[in-house]
Amino acid sequence: MPRRTPRNVLDRLRTPRAFPGFLKSASVCVLIAGLLAPLSPATAAPGTPAVPAAAANDHCGGRCSDILPPGQNGNATLAQILLHQAFGTRPAHSDDQLGPYAGLATGHQNLTDATLGSFFNDASFGVPADQVASTVRPAGRADVTIVRDKKTGVPHITGTTRYGTEFGAGWAAAEDRLWLMDVFRHVGRGQLTPFAGGATANQGLEQEFWRNAPYTEADLQAQIDRAAATHGERGRQALADVRAYVDGINAYIDAADSGRSFPGEYVLTGHKDSVTNAGTIEHFTPTDLVALATVVGALFGSGGGGEVNNALALLAAQSRYGVSRGTEVWESFRMRNDPEAALTVHDGSFPYAVRPADPQGLALPDAGSVVREPLVHDRTGSATAARAARTSAAAAERAATSARRGMSNALVVSGEHTASGHPIAVFGPQTGYFAPQLLMLQEIQGPGISARGASFAGLSFYVELGRGQDYAWSATTSGQDIVDTYAVELCQDDHHYLHRGVCVPMEKAERRNAWKPTVADGTAAGSYTMRVWRTAYGPVTHRATVGGKKVAYTTLRSSYLHEADSIIGFQMLNDPGHVTGPESFRQAVQHINYTFNWFYADSAHTAYYNSGDNPVRADGADAEFPVWARPAYEWRNWDPATNTADRTPPAQHPNSTDQDYYVSWNNKQARDYPAASWGNGGVHRGDLLDDRVAELVRAGGVTRASLVRAMADAGLADLRATHVLPNLLRVITSAPVTDPAASAAVSRLQAWLSAGGKRTAASASARTYAHADAIRILDAWWPLLVEAVFEPGLGGGLYGAFTAALPVDEPPSAAHGPTGAHAGSAFQYGWWSHVDKDIRAVLGEPVRGPLAQRYCGGGALAACRDVLTATLKEAAGRTAAQVYPGDAHCAAGDQWCADAIVHRALGGIGHRTIGWQNRPTYQQVVEFTSHR
Template sequence: MPRRTPRNALDRLRTPRGFHGFLKTAFVCVLMTGLLSPLSRATAAEPAPAQVTAAVDHCGKQCSDILPPGQNGNATLAQILLHQVFGSRPAHAADQLGPYANLATGYPGLTDATLSSFFNDASFGVPADQVESTLRPAGRSDVTIVRDKKTGIPHITGTTRYGTEFGAGYAAAQDRLWLMDVFRHVGRGQLTSFAGGAPSNQGLEQEFWRHAPYTEAELQAQIDSAAAKNGERGQQALADVKAYVDGINAYIDASDSGRYFPGEYVLTGHKDSITNAGTIEHFKPTDLVALASVIGALFGSGGGGEVTNALSLLAAQSKYGVEEGTRVWESFRMRNDPEAVLTVHDGSFPYATRPDDPQGRALPDPGSVTREPLVYDRTGAAATSSAAGASTDAAARAVTSARRGMSNALVVSGEHTAGGHPIAVFGPQTGYFAPQLLMLQEIQGPGISARGASFAGLSFYVELGRGQDYAWSATTSGQDIIDTYAVELCQDDYHYLYRGTCTPMEKVERKNAWKPTVADGTAAGSYTMRVWRTKYGPVEYRATVGGKKVAYTSLRSSFLHEADSIIGFQMLNDPDYVKGPADFQRATQHINFTFNWFYADSEHTAYYNSGDNPDRATGVDAEFPAWARPAYEWRNWTPETNTASYTPPSAHPSSMDQDYYISWNNAQAKEYTVAPWGNGSVHRGNLLDDRVKRLVAQGGVTRAALVKAMAEAGLADLRAEDVVPKLLRVINSAPVTDPAAADAVQKLSAWVTSGSKRTETSAGSKRYAHADAIRILDAWWPLLVKAEFEPGLGSELFGALTANLPVDESPSAAHGPTGAHAGSSFQYGWWSYVDKDIRAVLGDRVRGPLARTYCGDGSLGACRDTLISTLKQAAGRTAAQVYPGDEHCSAGDQWCADAIVHRALGGITQAKISWQNRPTYQQVVEFTSHR
């Protein structure tokens, strides 16, 4: 097994040398200061009351949810050290991991009665005999935090609005204080100064600060703006945030004086384990905006990529000429493929479609594009990794991978269910971390009644969950709200023409310096991040266009508006506002991030696509950079506030009471262009759509049946289910005489016949059924794509297109966009390209075909030769070659290469679990009544 290299400020503790060297002094300090005693969060608890009064609940014990690994994401120094020595974990740190993992092998026999083996009861309230602890935070009489025995989830009940939100902040800090602190610093680009100069810390802050390089004044202005423009709701939101922050700070003070704060503060030098010297900085409302900017960057900012689009278009035109090259490019782009699976079955919602007569394009001169540097003035030993190297570090990459593969939803109307009520199985696919980015809670107070998941540090409202008689969830939609503008330079490289006037760019810098930490092997160091901003957004690239020097900028409609969505979430939590599907849709219209929203109550289902979609000028093609000139700006755009005219709600895909809805980041509706490439005939959304469509046709759908459909889709290999059968048709068009090829074909055929799933031979075996077939396909896919397309496209164009869309994203594909061990798979790849091309070779009908046929230049025999030669090459590769091993797995360990790793963002680690392509937080709901 390869030697493991420490990855972050805490990772040094997870190597024998680093840990034991530190243990000699730290463990003595722990014993001296009594930190071994507060091993439970039930400090300052009061006796359990005879009964905890629950809010009105119309779910009839038919609401469930799950969020691994566990609710408790804080650990004292003692608990971290005990974990390292003995493997123990704090209470409720891992108790949701086992049930979540076990669904991968337990789903075939699932019934409604056995759902509780894999999901938590998500009913409101806590039965008296299930109360683990009761706390009145800071001695307040207007709020109580009750935690249940099974999961430790906080159930917050307030008699005043302030007290309710104070309790929510206190509970959030109890469960995620360290994580919240990490991410408020990530959002400000100050993680290294806070947690040390490890490459992963540098990678995280570089990834996100480039996206939202705000000043403190801009963070505050976003709060003021959101409060001012939304009347009473805006003022209430501001009051809620302040109360929430007060609750966080009350916990900081209590844990500091009681010395049970997270141990990571000691390990990173912020607190002294013996004297308790040092401080944990209080939170302020602007910290929440910094946090929101990170979450928005991860999950709610579709679009961008116009420069790489332009480069691939130029490569296509260079290869084929302008007219034919454009046609080839458009066929690979698949803006609105007629074979794409859709969430909304009826109606058309044109957005970002290709204009008939494009205007204002600013394509770069060939070879002129350079990426704008972010990092300057590096010093110190920890700075030996380049910015590019740091950004691809495993820990940083794992967090940013969450942006790639987000969320699914299966919703069936009551007309097709056994109970006559709609059923929903849905949730966000936000990656796997320890502690988790999301946290569970129930909030009951004046104007608030909800249970569900929220991002740590933003849990003043439930963001995804259920109300008294309805539930809602979201998937990332990815429509384009980011445009690239070419600003013409004048005077020098840091002045540009803005509406005819030579204007200086604004320089925004973040200087970070760090000291060595107890847990970090790096030396002291520093570096500066620098972003040049224009009225049209931050500079991302430089180039020439027609010989003129330009800077390419990125303008995002949610830039300077990270706090605006607070009103929509406030409405979703308000039982007096949401009383049906129309209210739900109106609430989500206030969310400016790009999401697909789903709703279910006892009678209705609904869907709405949110986001501030800019109203572009006539003729501007959203796929390519446009000149930064008034004629091509967003309509009614005001740069000082970054506001503009946006497409009206009626233009957003929406629906009520459709037979069923599915979403797995697929296309939303006809003519509604999604930003990601490759939304064509084969998409992972098909794995859901095919199964749910069959259930609906059969009728009598149950909660268990819908969960089984989700679970089976989450274990399927998309390539094997939807593409390999066509590849085998080509190969089997003549007798296969080569023994090695024939053996590979037999193994692949048997796997496809069995259901194309990547499943263990038995629960806990850590060995796959059809292991050889899986190994062969994992090795074959990249080889066959390259052999199928590169000869026809040429190396330059093939490389440019793979920059737009990587060829593969299998669970073990460390080279893919999510990296290995991330869970989310099969969202990005050349599945549709291969599918359409092979069908063309076979003579099948293809709607929206590629501009040319590539495999064997259209010849069935030549294509067959290509497939057989690459298949033989793949079959000859050993498991160790296909799965080379990493810091988590030995070379050749196929199960481990796929396995989900909860990336450590603190001192407590979690065990690996078997791969399943599934939401991280998931609800199963069927309401039995309605108000």
């Protein structure tokens, strides 16, 4: 395997090259021993009794479990980082959830309820007395206790006052994720490079987020003030909770600083001196939490956008076919409301952002006039290289989308179909694989709070996904369209625009970031300026002409300037006095303005609700394309000063109670609720769940183990193989296959299909796949066949425009596309439905929502067979090294490794590569046995 090349400052912390000559010194052990001397502030204070936190009223009956790899402990001192680099050791609880998580891929086949504990942790409230590892009263407070269990090190926080409870939550968050929290508060402000160094990936991260949320400090504070002022007592309580939480974080910082037990990354990036302890770890403020929330919202909760690219694809289609026919072709490939799509809500219609019969206010660009607005200016030093700029942009895309484009999923079955008569849920979010993990586990018990689960580091004043006393909840990214693009007419110059008939100046938001070389970075000093022009209609993203008029395209999302608003919904979810059943659950998540699918289960009921501030658009406005920035086409009752407008009422959001089962894998929510992403049609990875859960429900007697098996089995399936390949082979075998190479490939693919079409290891310890040749052939074949089927009919220009809107393929080994390599998530974005619909049409089968024309072989079966056979033969001839060319983690030709999951370094401790699973990062398995 080739030596891994460090790619950024955070990644370099994992490599010995970050410490040239240092680890080879004979005095390194002496230095490490000296650095180990200070006690961690988390160590139990002398005289503090090691007693468990009092368990709250727990109705799970021992049937609640969860898992979050790699481990709870995400902090490491400098000594621990050096020991890790020198000897491969890791701090306690940094990776103890990774093995069970990875093991489910090969261990799920024979899973029973009795053996669930081998792959999930007990998520009951409290800690048994014989399992208490430590008990701490943070900062010596008498009103809060943090107990950690021996198995996982998860903090169980119990407070006798509300302030003490939240103070303890802040202390525990800093103890487990301080460095990560610091990184992401700087990412959210667009200031990562001055903090962590000027490596290209760091530049990319800060650019990606700041482009979409170029907030000033006044903007961040205004969001806090607004959330506190507009929600009465709950708003005031939320502000008090945030302040107590921040106090807890800062108390830990002070204790760690004085005890010299702070994360070692502060030394390696030049913020602290390991010898003199000089330097500062900046205290946190409430506005830091809004900056963190900005990152989370951008990653997971802001569906829609892309209207300019949609317009370019539409223009390409109209250029080839004419306006009417070209629009029809575009719509058929877009599949915004496909009748064959898998649905989360089985019954009912929830119209939203539907295609208007007569679109009004369209502002389509003139051909060739669109230019993306530059973000970066005035590069100096190491930032001047063009290659650095390209690498930075690519890194930003991978890092910013690896979690957003993830595979959060949910499987929820009503008690009518379970063995116990109680609902069962297996659900969780996909937040990517990082070291340390973006999420952290905790239990919080205090006045008005009773919950256990996962929260984003730095936002853990409430549990965001987890369980209460007698209910559990989780979410998947829904992605419905809450983002619109407006064409603002320029006046006077390029930085003035017409706003409601008046020529007004754009606001210039700038960040001048400069950095110095650090021990861990290895790049030269440099600087650059990020510049975003802001309008009342949001930040400028592109410039163009429309009918000869110069315009700036802007992006406006309903959650812009409202990142803090969702705090009330999470507060309600944590409040046992509020959530008592499905209706109060829905009332809680209605306060969350991000685009999520929310799922609920208690001992008797299940429920679903789709959250998000869905703006009410002007009559005739088409959400897929840019519209003019004129009053007639603005959101109804839109106030540009506060970015508030009419929102669709809760009843119009997809919702349901006690449906026989729910599944979600980022698929379409309900009938007439258009999908925000392209290609959400008759084949979607949600089908992998729906097929399996529907079969379980038909049989009845569903158990926790059987539902976990369904999830795990779906997470190993190749969607192309299970749902498209059978028809492809029907076309090829519609006549005798006489070519030996093609015939051999067909035989291998058929054998793989007979075995289930899954990418499974040959054995529990193997690093090779069963049916490896068939998998290699399909990985090579799919992009070849898509191009051969569609490019001749569409033409090169239109085919390129469509593939720019939707990648043709997203197998686990893909280094391109939304998630990048080694991210776990696969088969969310691709031309599965397009191929499926076209091939079925060629075979003469009925197709609901067909493509505008037949493409494979011009629609003739014999010609289509020739196309597929020729590309299959070409694919079969490609070697493993050609299909899997290798990268910094894997040698060329290593198929298993090409698919494998790699935890991306965000700190100084790395983790081992694990086999591929298409699965949530944090996952719960719940079955409540009683109710209050």
